[in-house]
Amino acid sequence: MNNLKEDVVIVGAGPIGLLLGCWLRKLGVSVRILEKRMTCSTQSKATSMNAYSLTILHALGLYDTFEAAGKRVQDLHLYWQQKRLMRVNYRRLSSKYNHILCLEQPKTEALLESHFLAAGGRLDRGVEVIRLQEDAETVRVYACHHETSREECLTTNYVVGCDGGKSKIREQLGFLFPGRNHGSGFIMVDATISWSDDLSSVHYFVSDDAFLILIPLSGNKHRLIIRTPNNENEKVNGDKLAVYQNLVKQYGPLDLTLHDIIWESKTTYYNRLSDHYGQGRVWLAGDACHLFSSIGGLGMNTGFQDALGLAWRLAGLLKGRFHETVLESYELERRALVQQLIGRTNEMTAMITRVNRDPVALRDWLPIMANRDRLATILPLHFSGLSQRYEKGLLVESSESLIGQLIPYFALTDQEIYLSSYDFIDGSYFYLLHGDTLSDETFWPHYKKWIKPIQFQADDWQQVTRSLGLQTDEAVLIRPDGIVAAKATIQNTRKTFFPILKQIIKE
Ligand SMILES: Cc1cc2nc3c(=O)[nH]c(=O)nc-3n(C[C@H](O)[C@H](O)[C@H](O)COP(=O)(O)OP(=O)(O)OC[C@H]3O[C@@H](n4cnc5c(N)ncnc54)[C@H](O)[C@@H]3O)c2cc1C
Structure with a gap:
């Protein structure tokens, strides 16, 4: 990598740029955020963080700070024609955070900004990015300082456009934004x-x-x-x-x-979705690549997942451990997932706005007695983000059971180092969880640095297999973002896991 001042320049200090900055700092990457506004936003906008977003904050060590500022909500009451119909209960979710946390967006941004600065990040306000110039080794970022009208050119390894729905960076990349x-x-x-x-x-x-x-x-x-x-x-x-x-x-x-x-x-x-999420050294996250009708509460929550998805990949690339293909997997899996979410949001939006009056399409969603039990199960899963699944692809081995999904929460009480399943979401390592001895040849010396095998004692392993839906003779591979990547019998770990890791990890 080039010896430049900052490894990554983020354009935009909205919630997604700031969260990405926090993650990159946690992973030891030097970051500078450029923001055209002089002050923080005052627009209340996003109010609710779902279980998936709260898990991402937990992994950064920030959950408690957010909980102290926000309001926990565990119940949603649904009324039809003014009559109370049902209570949707979040407590049954398989997350440590079986609730929604409500907090106005400016407060979310302020908490992320102070964490980013405390973690050694640099934020320049009043600086608007005007254009980019990319070559094989670097990206040049041309920006204008509003107070002095001075133009600055920075050189960096990667640029991430977190510059919102009207993204200049997306425009520079020439991507379409249909919707x-x-x-x-x-x-x-x-x-x-x-x-x-x-x-x-x-x-x-x-x-x-x-x-x-x-x-x-x-x-x-x-x-x-x-x-x-x-x-x-x-x-x-x-x-x-x-x-x-x-x-x-x-x-x-x-x-x-x-x-x-x-x-x-x-x-x-x-609803809008960019036709690409990035290329070469310039990538997008948050509203810059997808816009959701704010009614579904998905905009910021989906952007939080982009930020983690990009942070671990960029950090690994900058440390020289990954091939560039790792960024292709960011676009492939995030874009496919958002396409599904947008499809579902379009259906629900058409229903809510009564554009779609087709009784068959409406039948399963109307808040009526016949749908009560179904909605009570589906709605918390949908709103929490926990039912989201990456399709079988570069870094996901199949579409079976929990594979492609965020690791569910489990806590182990009587073992020494790892306290909960969320400790595996560290942005740095792949974790190979198993209950039996792996044969030596399973671990290739050059991969050992980036994969941590964890062998559980019998009682703990029972609990892990129960939580993850595994057989006791199976092992499971968890990605740095907590996604369950693959499972295999203990004898087949090399055969199953090697093709996944080989695609992105450098030998
Ligand atoms: C009314 C409303 C209610 C909403 N409610 C919810 C909700 O309940 N839940 C939810 O999840 N989402 C909700 N959303 C969506 C949520 O607000 C967005 O998804 C979120 O703000 C996206 O964050 P971002 O960081 O990607 O972009 P933004 O918040 O738009 O931030 C982009 C930043 O980039 C800066 N910028 C732009 N261009 C440049 C440039 N050239 N150079 C430097 N800086 C630049 C901007 O000044 C801005 O600060 C709501 C949105 C609205 C409008």
Whole structure:
């Protein structure tokens, strides 16, 4: 690698650029973030972090800090035509974090920024990236300092565009950003409220032609998301409090009172996906490569996974341990997964907005009694991100059982070093978990540096195999991002794991 000032330049200090910066610092990579805004964002936007995102924060050692700032939510109450229909319970999720954590986006960004700076990262505000120039060895980043109008050229090994939906970096790469605008919108309001019912849960009031969602935020604030039959014409000038209070009366609980309006936004339903996630030395993450209608709460949560997915690959490349193909696998698996999520979000959005009135398509999703048990299981899995699976590919051996998914949570009490399954999400090593002695030839001396074999004692191994759905004579390979990559009988570990590792790890 070249001897440059920073290994990686990140464009954009939104939540994804900052999280990527934190991960790269944890993995010993030097990083500089360039951000055109002089100050932090004040836009409330993303409010809810799902179990997958919380696991990513845990692996950075940040979960407790976030929990202290946010609000834990374990129940979601669903109402149909104003009548309480069901409670969706997150407690049964196979995660240490069987809840949603609600926190306004500026607070998420502030916590990530202070961690990034404390970890030795550099953040330059008021610096706008204008263009890039890439050659075989480096990338030159041309940026303008807003205060002085000075232009600067930095040279770095890799650039990551975390510069949002209107990404300059995506434009520089010449990628297309096709998608769908559903042609209708909804209103978001952050407010202080009073209500006699449970203020610590999420409440979904759905009716035939409208919905109102109530989400707790930090302090005594709540987010209201409102879709009315004629949202586009809803007048929200003048006495906003009265307008929103009236909407609550019509579509939410009658006895809920709004006090102060803190933030509001009117936004439309849309979904977009870039035709590529990067090439050579320039890559994208977050809204720069995918946009989700904010109604599904997937935008920031999906970007969090991009950040981890890119961090371990870039760190390994910069340390000289991986082939460049590792970045191809980032595009292949992340893009395919987001394509699926967008497909599902499009269906749900069409249903919610009533673009799709096809009774067959709607049948399984309507919040009616017949769907109660199905929705109670599916919704937490869907919203938590834990049902997401990478398809069989470069770094995933099959589509069987847990393979391609995030390792489920298990904790071991009476062994010496590893306390929980989340300790394997360290961004650095592949872990080979097994309960029996591996033959010596299984480990090729040159791979030993990047793979840690962990042999469990019999009792612990029982628990591990139960949690992972393995036979006791099987071993399992976990990637640095906690994804279960492959399983094999103890005799076949070399035959099964070697082809996966050979594709990315340098000998
Ligand atoms: C109203 C609303 C509600 C939402 N609710 C949710 C939710 O509940 N859950 C959820 O998961 N998601 C939600 N989202 C989506 C979420 O806000 C985004 O997915 C998230 O902000 C994406 O983060 P990012 O870092 O990729 O991009 P951004 O947050 O857009 O950050 C990009 C940064 O790059 C900077 N930048 C841009 N161009 C340049 C340049 N040329 N040079 C230097 N800097 C540059 C920008 O100033 C900005 O700071 C919501 C979005 C909206 C609009």
